[in-house]
Amino acid sequence: MKVALIGFSQSGRSTVYRAAAKGQAKGDVNAVPVPDPRFDTIVAQVKPKKQTPATVILHDDLEPINGGSGKMFSQKFLDEARKADVFLHVVRAFESPMAPYHDSVDPFRDLDAVEVEMVLTDLGIVEARLERLKKSQNLKTPGHPDYQDQALFSKIKEPLENGTPIRLMDLDEEEQKIVRNYQFLSAKQTVIAFNVGEDEAASANPELVQKIQELKKKGTESFFLSATLEEEIAQLDPADAPEFLESLGLTEPASHRMVKAIYDSLGLITFFTAGENDTRAWPLRRGSSALKAAATIHNDIAKGFIRAEVVHYEDYVTAGSLDAAYKSNKMTLEGKDYVIRDGDLLHIRNKS
Ligand SMILES: Nc1nc2c(ncn2[C@@H]2O[C@H](COP(=O)(O)OP(=O)(O)OP(=O)(O)O)[C@@H](O)[C@H]2O)c(=O)[nH]1
Ligand SMILES: [Mg+2]
Numbered sequence: 107m108k109v110a111l112i113g114f115s116q117s118g119r120s121t122v123y124r125a126a127a128k129g130q131a132k133g134d135v136n137a138v139p140v141p142d143p144r145f146d147t148i149v150a151q152v153k154p155k156k157q158t159p160a161t162v163i164l165h166d167d168l169e170p171i172n173g174g175s176g177k178m179f180s181q182k183f184l185d186e187a188r189k190a191d192v193f194l195h196v197v198r199a200f201e202s203p204m205a206p207y208h209d210s211v212d213p214f215r216d217l218d219a220v221e222v223e224m225v226l227t228d229l230g231i232v233e234a235r236l237e238r239l240k241k242s243q244n245l246k247t248p249g250h251p252d253y254q255d256q257a258l259f260s261k262i263k264e265p266l267e268n269g270t271p272i273r274l275m276d277l278d279e280e281e282q283k284i285v286r287n288y289q290f291l292s293a294k295q296t297v298i299a300f301n302v303g304e305d306e307a308a309s310a311n312p313e314l315v316q317k318i319q320e321l322k323k324k325g326t327e328s329f330f331l332s333a334t335l336e337e338e339i340a341q342l343d344p345a346d347a348p349e350f351l352e353s354l355g356l357t358e359p360a361s362h363r364m365v366k367a368i369y370d371s372l373g374l375i376t377f378f379t380a381g382e383n384d385t386r387a388w389p390l391r392r393g394s395s396a397l398k399a400a401a402t403i404h405n406d407i408a409k410g411f412i413r414a415e416v417v418h419y420e421d422y423v424t425a426g427s428l429d430a431a432y433k434s435n436k437m438t439l440e441g442k443d444y445v446i447r448d449g450d451l452l453h454i455r456n457k458s
Pocket of ligand 1: 115117120121200334
């Protein structure tokens with residue numbers, strides 16, 4: 107699961123990256139812990155020797171998008187961007203004498219420019235493929251890849267021409283599978299970070315706030331944050347953070363909400379194992395079975411799977427501990443096919 111930071115040069119990608127990594131950033135690829143108050147509650151109660159939060163992998167190794175003359179996307183950028191599952195798109199909304207291309211601050215212009223270029227890049231691929239398909243002998247054979255491509259690409263061509271990114275189109279499972287094969291840029295889930303000046307960290311201008319609401323309505327999560335401030339917050343002693351946040355008029359670092367949104371857009375939920383040695387939050391694809399969860403922990407545990415002991419997070423909190431939850435009959439025994447719910451605490455009974 108690869109999350110790639112994209113944006114124009116000097117938009118603040120690396121600062122966002124370091125802020126999200128909480129000052130632990132090594133190199134330009136990093137596992138970033140996913141903030142989860144439920145996990146903090148479990149850890150505080152279990153007091154394990156070791157705690158392992160869920161993470162997402164952030165990549166800050168893409169070339170910047172070129173806002174000057176020439177191609178916006180270099181071949182190197184395209185090669186890397188195509189491999190990403192999710193984009194974290196950093197858009198400059200702060201005054202900067204350093205920023206190239208544009209001396210004015212206009213985040214909507216910059217955002218549109220990139221989105222349009224992605225749509226056009228995808229449209230180019232769709233048109234080329236449709237052109238080549240004209241020579242195919244298999245356009246009347248349902249089930250043949252050429253037939254399926256022809257149907258899907260004819261369907262998405264017009265919305266692309268109208269500027270709609272593929273990720274916002276209504277496509278079924280089969281169609282999405284084909285789309286994934288082609289690694290279309292505009293099909294990637296995208297989280298947008300508007301990087302505002304420090305003075306706007308607590309309350310961005312109303313236009314930006316409205317834009318964020320509009321984007322959400324259409325299905326794209328976006329946030330405003332001041333990357334430099336977020337980086338400072340991330341470097342604080344956790345004990346000092348609340349006071350500093352309060353002095354800024356913030357209740358929680360914006361990067362927390364941002365990382366959570368990335369996690370959600372990857373289609374992931376969390377289950378927990380509350381071990382005394384190691385208490386862990388595990389990422390799992392939404393809709394996965396107990397067997398899949400067991401395999402996430404260890405293949406041997408899946409192989410020897412007998413039953414999953416499940417306590418829902420709410421029941422755990424009400425009971426106060428796992429022990430208490432078991433004693434008040436809040437634990438259920440589930441089979442391999444049980445669909446894991448976000449927040450389940452699991453213990454897998456197994457033969458190994
Ligand atoms: N005032 C202000 N400056 C910022 C903010 N975010 C980033 N900067 C500054 O903008 C400059 C570029 O930030 P980076 O995080 O390096 O941006 P980048 O997109 O990684 O840049 P390149 O990788 O060099 O293209 C740095 O001098 C940052 O300190 C912000 O929120 N406010
Ligand atoms: Mg950088």
